[in-house]
Amino acid sequence: xTSWLRRQRALAEYTLAALARRRIKNTGLLLIYxxxxxxxxxxxLFATALRKEAEVVLAEAPEVIIQNLxxxxxxxxxxxVIAEIDGIRGVASIKGRLWGYFYDRLNGAxxxxxxxxxxxxxxxxxxxxxGESLPRVREMPWETAPLFLSRTPGDLxxxxxxxxxxxxxxxxxxxxxLLNEANFRAFFELPxxxxxxxxxxxxxxxxxxxxxxxxxRLLPNARLVTRDEIARTYQKLxxxxxxxxxxxxxxxxxxxxxxxxxxxxxxxxxxxREIGILKAIGWDTxxxxxxxxxxxxxxxxxxxxxxxxLAYLHVFAFDAGLFASxxxxxxxxYPDFALTPGIDGLQLTALFFLTVLPYMAATIVPIWRAATAxxxxxxx
Amino acid sequence: MRRTRIVxxxxxxxxxxxxxxxxxxxxxxxxxxxxxxxxxxxxRAVGLTDLALFTEARFTRNxxxxxxxxxxxxxPMSFEHFPSGTFAPRPAAGFxxxxxxxxxxxxxx
Numbered sequence: 001x002t003s004w005l006r007r008q009r010a011l012a013e014y015t016l017a018a019l020a021r022r023r024i025k026n027t028g029l030l031l032i033y034x035x036x037x038x039x040x041x042x043x044x045l046f047a048t049a050l051r052k053e054a055e056v057v058l059a060e061a062p063e064v065i066i067q068n069l070x071x072x073x074x075x076x077x078x079x080x081v082i083a084e085i086d087g088i089r090g091v092a093s094i095k096g097r098l099w100g101y102f103y104d105r106l107n108g109a110x111x112x113x114x115x116x117x118x119x120x121x122x123x124x125x126x127x128x129x130x131g132e133s134l135p136r137v138r139e140m141p142w143e144t145a146p147l148f149l150s151r152t153p154g155d156l157x158x159x160x161x162x163x164x165x166x167x168x169x170x171x172x173x174x175x176x177x178l179l180n181e182a183n184f185r186a187f188f189e190l191p192x193x194x195x196x197x198x199x200x201x202x203x204x205x206x207x208x209x210x211x212x213x214x215x216x217r218l219l220p221n222a223r224l225v226t227r228d229e230i231a232r233t234y235q236k237l238x239x240x241x242x243x244x245x246x247x248x249x250x251x252x253x254x255x256x257x258x259x260x261x262x263x264x265x266x267x268x269x270x271x272x273r274e275i276g277i278l279k280a281i282g283w284d285t286x287x288x289x290x291x292x293x294x295x296x297x298x299x300x301x302x303x304x305x306x307x308x309x310l311a312y313l314h315v316f317a318f319d320a321g322l323f324a325s326x327x328x329x330x331x332x333x334y335p336d337f338a339l340t341p342g343i344d345g346l347q348l349t350a351l352f353f354l355t356v357l358p359y360m361a362a363t364i365v366p367i368w369r370a371a372t373a374x375x376x377x378x379x380x
Numbered sequence: 381m382r383r384t385r386i387v388x389x390x391x392x393x394x395x396x397x398x399x400x401x402x403x404x405x406x407x408x409x410x411x412x413x414x415x416x417x418x419x420x421x422x423x424r425a426v427g428l429t430d431l432a433l434f435t436e437a438r439f440t441r442n443x444x445x446x447x448x449x450x451x452x453x454x455x456p457m458s459f460e461h462f463p464s465g466t467f468a469p470r471p472a473a474g475f476x477x478x479x480x481x482x483x484x485x486x487x488x489x
Binding site for chain 1: 383384387388390391394397398401402404405408412415416419420421422423424425426428430431432433434435438440441443444445
């Protein structure tokens with residue numbers, strides 16, 4: 001056992017000396033390799049963390065949302081629908097939701113104005129609870145600076161700030177302006193007894209499908225969105241986005257694959273001669289293959305470690321700064337959020353096998369071919 | 381043997397850093413879970429349905445509640461207007477799952 005270890009160590013030492021001889025080329029290979037792994041690992045870690053956040057946080061969303069559709073478009077829903085649905089057995093509570101968008105002509109941001117479902121959370125008249133991004137995009141000079149919203153030129157509505165929502169919940173609340181019902185209706189000049197949509201809470205989750213079916217029969221024009229559908233939308237959205245990011249990295253991955261295949265499979269004349277000399281001085285085929293395995297293993301494992309550690313730092317210490325512009329798109333408001341750090345062992349293993357093994361395998365075939373040939377022929 | 385010592389040392393340091401990262405993830409689990417619980421409480425109290433991640437357009441702010449066809453609302457062959465809309469996939473179940481029924485009695489069945 002000791003002699004085997006000593007032998008492997010000697011092989012590793014020889015491999016490192018050989019790698020050091022082509023220092024610039026091999027350092028370049030290691031860095032590009034690490035960069036490719038960094039991009040793929042960042043996308044994976046980021047999407048997984050976002051998916052988890054959406055799953056936990058949106059588990060508290062209303063069980064069913066009822067939207068009124070008029071001419072195929074979302075429209076206000078009359079309040080008397082509430083009384084109609086209230087009779088259905090299994091419905092724990094039913095509340096009209098009031099929410100709408102407000103485009104701020106000052107800075108081009110879109111805010112979401114909303115009346116909290118829980119009356120205890122509603123701010124007093126003339127006051128608003130605002131999300132984390134509002135002070136930032138409106139450059140509010142002091143903590144209790146009032147918020148002025150202008151619906152039309154010359155119009156100015158003032159709201160005093162009751163509370164600023166913490167950045168802990170930025171991912172769900174960054175653009176929110178919470179008002180009480182009277183202020184909300186006055187701001188949007190909304191008639192009494194209409195709502196944006198209706199939120200249902202259902203006692204037994206197993207009854208959701210039956211209740212949805214009953215409501216569907218009662219309100220054939222309505223669109224019903226269940227909490228499961230909301231969750232599915234987000235799971236799919238992040239998988240898709242992760243795929244898009246990996247696809248964007250695809251060009252560089254492809255370039256790397258060509259580069260690695262060229263480097264690993266096409267032996268240079270110098271390398272072939274080196275193998276010939278090694279065989280001539282008494283190395284056997286197994287030694288040569290072991291030496292090349294060491295080379296592939298050291299380079300790919302080093303790149304894997306470097307890429308993965310950097311990806312972890314990028315996503316969880318620097319808030320995935322490189323992806324922010326992709327996700328932000330054209331929006332003015334982008335939440336200042338931190339994700340819950342997490343490493344998925346299965347994903348990490350998959351990444352390891354997808355990056356380290358193919359490179360090592362690619363080095364073996366040509367080496368085996370050169371190593372089994374006659375030294376005299378190889379050196380010629 | 382000096383070179384192997386340095387390189388193996390570096391690889392061991394890298395592995396240790398990765399292990400530290402995973403330890404960090406584990407240590408921050410409890411406070412992060414508490415933070416997410418606070419966010420979830422806000423979602424429940426306000427009655428939210430979506431993440432405020434893409435605020436550029438109505439259907440990107442509330443993808444869960446937007447019309448299924450909004451991604452193609454400008455023209456059948458047009459590219460999506462908003463960058464984040466480009467990344468929205470089409471619904472998993474496809475469009476339309478209903479059946480044709482004649483009369484309310486048959487529909488009720």
